[in-house]
Amino acid sequence: MSCDYLEGHTYRKSEHECYDLIYRFFGIWMVFVINIAAGVEGAAYGEDCSSATCDDTNNICDTEVALNKDCEVAQTASDQCSIANSECTDDCTGTDKCLCKANHYENGGACVLRIAALEDSCVASDPAPDECAVDNAECRTAKCQCKVTHYVNVAACAIS
Numbered sequence: 001m002s003c004d005y006l007e008g009h010t011y012r013k014s015e016h017e018c019y020d021l022i023y024r025f026f027g028i029w030m031v032f033v034i035n036i037a038a039g040v041e042g043a044a045y046g047e048d049c050s051s052a053t054c055d056d057t058n059n060i061c062d063t064e065v066a067l068n069k070d071c072e073v074a075q076t077a078s079d080q081c082s083i084a085n086s087e088c089t090d091d092c093t094g095t096d097k098c099l100c101k102a103n104h105y106e107n108g109g110a111c112v113l114r115i116a117a118l119e120d121s122c123v124a125s126d127p128a129p130d131e132c133a134v135d136n137a138e139c140r141t142a143k144c145q146c147k148v149t150h151y152v153n154v155a156a157c158a159i160s
Contacts, residue, residue: 064080065080065081065082065088065098066083066098067081067083067086067099068099069098070096071088071097072096073088073096080098081098085100085101085111105130105131106130114130114132114133115131116133117134118132118134118143118152119144120132120144121142123139124139134157137157
């Protein structure tokens, strides 16, 4: 039997050897295709690419970035950070990091909504200085109040 597997070349092989070569080629080809697919999709073969960490519209799975870690603003800023209510933004030093959104503050590794107005309740024992949304306000006696160096001026804190 002849086995034509290269154009223009005929080799004398047994039928079993021809099938063996074809199966080997097909097996190597499948491994190659699977590895390419896994690399393109970003998930290992057989893994689900539709979980919370793989929510890109093209199912391209990227590792999510932790709070206060470097990120890329060029990517979708809100999708790459692993903590809710965080986004990839400049940290004021020229480095892009996953930080809490402007209306949130960091507390225990989470981004918590800031207290909106003066005299609203807050957690006085909370060590986060950014709990109150009003500039120059702090949580004292379980309410957002102007710092002792400032006074209430309408809904803001002005320097004394």
